Amino acid sequence: MLVVDDNADMRAYLTRLLSPSWTVRTARDGEEALRDVARVCPDVVLSDVMMPGLDGFGLLRALRADPGTRAVPVVMLTARAGQEAAVEGFDAGVDDYLPKPFESAELLGRLRAVLERSRGRRGPVLPPATPAAAVPAPPPPRPRTAGSLPDTVPLPQAPSRAPGATTTTWRFASRASSIPALRRRLQALLLDAGLDEDRVHDLVLAACEAATNAVEHAQDPLEPVVDVGVTLDDGAVEIAVRDHGQWKERTSSMDRGRGSMLMSAFADVTAVPGPAGTTVTIRSPRPAA
Known part of the structure; x- marks a missing residue:
């Protein structure tokens, strides 16, 4: 199996998820993928x-244009919302299309089904039906820009929501350079809380993906910041990532939408949009000690 993604964390995650069932190779973009396909x-x-x-559609068109690779099954992972996105993928010749967020079990099942169909045992897949996106209200004026802020901005400590729970909150400037700071702080906090390294890796990956989405795609934010809250109690870990902007229907050059992270069986991921921002919540049970 060839996994193609420009996000190194996502490539590592998918490799770890898929390796028990398949031999996995990876590529960082479509050009590298085509070179890999030419070899094997x-x-x-x-x-x-x-x-x-x-990009992914360019890779798909190149594979379909070459008689030697025309029959290779292609599955696309994307957070593009709406029926239009699915139709574009199927018009380009994709074998299956899985919007994010999704369950790892669903991804594994769809990959197996695509391989079975490629051997002639099943019929075509229909595009998934998705509800129409709500039209957001006009955003309020933006008072500040992310460039005027340090990567980490002071934010008052939030109160714990349940007896015995502790909540840590951070506010980051809405720019890419804030993501490494979030990664370091979150990893240290979760390891200090006694979570195992695999669980920490999964949670940090999901939270950083959500924060990256907020940085890249929140439109006209009232505050150019991303708020992150981590609540730890005896039963669960909950990470909330909130932006302060509008999210509009993506253009053809955009892929990741709100909360567009890989959603595996280790956690529940929800995205709640609103006129003043969106909150992505990642909740994972804590294994008993």
């Missing part, structure tokens, strides 16, 4: 849509 043709390609250089 994979049984299936699992590709993100939005990537620098040759």
Whole structure:
């Protein structure tokens, strides 16, 4: 299996998820994927849509244009919302299309089904039906820009929500350079809380993906910041990532939408939009000691 994604954390995550069932190779973009395919043709390609250089649709068109790779199954992972996104993928010749967030079990099942269909045992897949996106209210004026803020902005400590729970909150400037700071702080906090390294890796990956989405796609934020809150109690870990902007229907050059992270069985991920921002919540049970 060839996994194509420009996000190194996502490539590592998918490799770890898929390796028990398949031999996994990875590529950072469409061009690198085509070079890899020219060396060894994979049984299936699992590709993100939005990537620098040759994106997922460009890779798909190149594979379909070559008689030697025309029959290679291609599954796309994307957070593009709406029926239009699914139709675009199927019109381009994709074998299956899985919008984010999703369950890891669903991804594994769809990959197996695509491989079965490629051997002639099943019929075509229909595009998934998705509800129409709500039209957001006009955003309020933006008073500040992220460039005027340090990566980490002071934020008052939030009260704990349940007896015995502790909540830690941070506010980050809405720019890419804030993500490494979030990664370091969150990893240290979760390890100090006694979570195992695999669980910490999964939670940090999901939270950083949600924060990256907020940085890249929140439109006209009232405050150019991303708020992150981590609540720890005896039963669960909950991470909330909130932006302060509007989210509009993506253009053809955008892929990741609100809360567009890989959603595996280790946690429940929800995204709640609103006119003043969106909160993505990642909740994972804490294994008993």
